[in-house]
Amino acid sequence: MAAPYNHRAIETKWRKHWEEHPVNVDDGKKPKYYCLDMFPYPSGNGIHVGHWRGYVLSDVWSRYKLMQGYYLIHPMGWDAFGLPAENYAIKMGIHPAISTAENVRHFKEQINQIAAIYDWDREVNTTDPEFYKWTQWIFVKMFKEGLAYEKEFPINWCPSCKTGLANEEVVNGCCERCGAPVTKKNLRQWMLRITKYADRLLSGLDGLDWPEKVKKMQTDWIGKSYGAEVDFAIDGRDEKITVYTTRPDTLYGATFMVLAPEHELAASLATPETKEAVDKYILDSSMRSNVDRMQDKEKTGVFTGSYAINPLNNAKIPIWLSDYVLADYGTGAIMCVPAHDDRDFEFAKKFNIPIIQVIAKDGKEIENMTEAYTDASGTMINSGEWNGMESAVLKKEAPHMIEKRGLGHATVNYKLRDWVFSRQRYWGEPIPIIHCPHCGNVPVPEEELPLRLPEVESYEPTGTGESPLAAIDEWVNCKCPVCGADAKRETNTMPQWAGSSWYFLRYVDNKNDKELVSKEKADKYLPVDMYIGGVEHAVLHLLYSRFYTKFLYDIGAIDFDEPFQKLFNQGMITGKNGIKMSKSKGNVVSPDDLVRDYGCDSLRMYELFVGPPELDAEWDDRGIDGVYRFLNRFWKLALDSREAKVAENKEMVKLRHKLAYDITQRLENFSLNTVISGFMEYNNRMIELARKTGGIDQETVECFIRLLAPFAPHISEELWELYGHSESVFSTGWPQADEEAMKDDEIEIPVQINGKTKAVIMVPADISKEDAIARGREALGGKLNGTVVKEIYVPKKIVNIVQK
RNA sequence: GCCGCUGUGGCGGAAUUGGCAGACGCACUUGACUCAAAAUCAAGCGGGUAACACCGUGCCGGUUCGAGUCCGGCCAGCGGCACCA
DSSP: OOOOOOHHHHHHHHHHHHHHSOSOOOOSSSOEEEEEEOOOOOOTTOOOHHHHHHHHHHHHHHHHHHHTTOEEEOOOEEOOOSHHHHHHHHHHOOOHHHHHHHHHHHHHHHHHTTTOOOOGGGOEETTSHHHHHHHHHHHHHHHHTTOEEEEEEEEEEETTTTEEEOGGGEETTEETTTOOBOEEEEEEEEEEOGGGGHHHHHHGGGGOBOOHHHHHHHHHHHOOEEEEEEEEEETTSSOEEEEEESOGGGGGGOOEEEEOTTOTTTGGGOOTTTHHHHHHHHHHHHHOOHHHHHHOOSOOOEEEEEEEEOTTTOOEEEEEEOTTSOTTSTTSEEEEOGGGOHHHHHHHHHHTOOOOOOEEBTTBOOSSOOSOOOOSOSEEOSOGGGTTSBHHHHHHHHHHHHHHTTSEEEEEEOSOOOEEOOBSOSSSOBOOEEEETTTEEEEOOGGGOOOOOOOOSOOOOOSSSOOGGGGOHHHHEEEOTTTOOEEEEOOOBOOTHHHHTTHHHHGGGTTOSSSSSOHHHHHHHOSEEEEEEOGGGTTTHHHHHHHHHHHHHHTTSOSOSOSEEEEEEOOOEEOGGGOBOOTTTTOOOOHHHHHHHHOHHHHHHHHHHTSOTTSOEEOOGGGHHHHHHHHHHHHHHHHHHHHHOOOOOHHHHHHHHHHHHHHHHHHHTTOHHHHHHHHHHHHHHHHHHHHHHSSOOHHHHHHHHHHHTTTSHHHHHHHHHHTTOOSOGGGSOOOOOOHHHHOOSEEEEEEEETTEEEEEEEEETTOOHHHHHHHHHHHHGGGOOSOEEEEEEETTTEEEEEEO
């Protein structure tokens, strides 16, 4: 009688063994493989089964690569700056550094339950001064390159978190963190000129093996558009108004112009008659929040009383103000062609402005227009010298034609805005800048970094737009590093994204106190080959990291400019009915009990078995019984077979190669749920075979053990040892399938009449068409009772007899 | 509103280039073992029928010898963007 599967004893044993005998070692000869997890924020709540999913995915992939002969970079670290630690500090009066350290300790303990093959020597923590020294160093470099600059303007402000936010952090007009509606606040801000990289951030996407969805989200976020800036004279005045349009082909159809209420000329365009209404509109707009502006579908606006001159035909068109025009995109002014733009159409209808069609749809004007015709397809009409041209052609040529005539120029625009980079909070990296009354903004000298975050009495955000650091006089007051005059430190801190934008570089050289990363190690181990994490960072962390990487490439710190070659987004694990797991909902499933009762190996496999890894999955505890039973059955089969010592037969050899082939294929396709079902299926087949023979031959069982190892490392390592091996199962290489050995001599073929299966026949795999059809007809017998019009045989697939 | 993804048993989900729909697992039913239960093992498990037939992959249509898969048109759910001119 074989000993029962004791997961606790086995897992404890091998955990200890691997610690003493690591299996992932750099011998300098193996190629590297860098498989990275998105590092977690170590919250006080610990981890749940949802965290496990991503970490198990990356570990399975890593161990697979390890068995294929790579040296793994598979590190873990902590994204530990941020609001929760600070809020906790405020509530409990404990320094965030202390609560963070405690959370890290707890998180690490829980993550170790997964038995992932992390290299803890590479661990990083964004709040460690030796780490944020380099976060600050990058900022100083950006400042010196003119990429970090100060600006005062109305930014997104979260009144609940009491800090400014980047555009990327505003979701549906609300704070990404806490959900409070975001307001505008005029603040002096540090900005990063990410827009300078807009084109490269766009073109770089082409070569990346990323989900199309994420690439598209970044593409849309960057929002590149081609068009023209056109100058309109103002009737009776010397100034011009420049508008941006992507449809210069419709210029003859412009019947009015709209300026954003914040446009610099807005107020001055009012006439004595309109002044009151114009001033009121400008004031009202400035009071309205983002959410307000977004929820209002109905267009509002006010006529200024002034007119612009269409440069092509000298038509006088009224100038309006409306908040549907954004001040910070394009020129803050647009020409309006209601016949061919939805928004302009709506506005014209509401305010009774004429509509002139300039593109004939299907050769004629649309009668009684009820909506704008926005396609650029059709022939130009009412357009002077452009009449008769194809609008699609003109759309491309018009910018250059306008440029030649000196009426404007071709240009491109981006939706991407510069990155609001300062936060008015305590628990972040201090921005290493000194404000000197004589020299202006001076960076902290590089050799003085890190600029340490000082201790404060109160972490509470002030809400005034000042950081809590502003209250520490002895820290704020300093000398200018250039001229020595009395100066003041910048008191804003960096956003949480600062550290996460580059942390993956540091893992490969985390103890280097001379450089961010040494050239040698960067060349050897970077960039990241596989990055695994949730999709929620598609335009946040993933865009910022690409920007940082491109910048570091430009200053020669690294010699690649895309950080993550391949990206995989795992789906979320939710509670019942797809509800996100959260403490407040009370639906969080902790892995602790499951590991205790079923073992780490079972939970690892079940995490994969719940569904396709890229899709969300509802957690159901009961399903884990299935994988647990499978491991028990395989355990028993393996031990019984070891006793039985049966010789291999043809079926076993075939099964072994098919198994290796199937598992590898599915793994390569990242179809990990079907890898698990594949193991179960083949195990059932082996049990079936063993009924006749008393067991399965050694080589086949060993092949199964090796394939199973990345998924269930403990039981595999134990069985490998029980099968008499002294080296680790992870050093045995990945089993190769011999496709010749997989081939069946005889195959099952369905026989159909008119496409409906009526019989199944066993035939030699290389049967001829004639024989196959003959055998098929024979099997059908009396069911074949009509006139046969066609006989089809698709080799190894099907016989189909078509009858009338 | 625009863009993208997804619709398959009671449930989670399988199905290379179109080729036996429902693999694998959960739940359930029955049987064996047991004083009994749990565990384990065996059998069954889309609808329908006594058994066939027949009907079944969101809905309607098309292509094809043959459609879950391809094409056209709808419907529903999820996600992204949200006046970017």
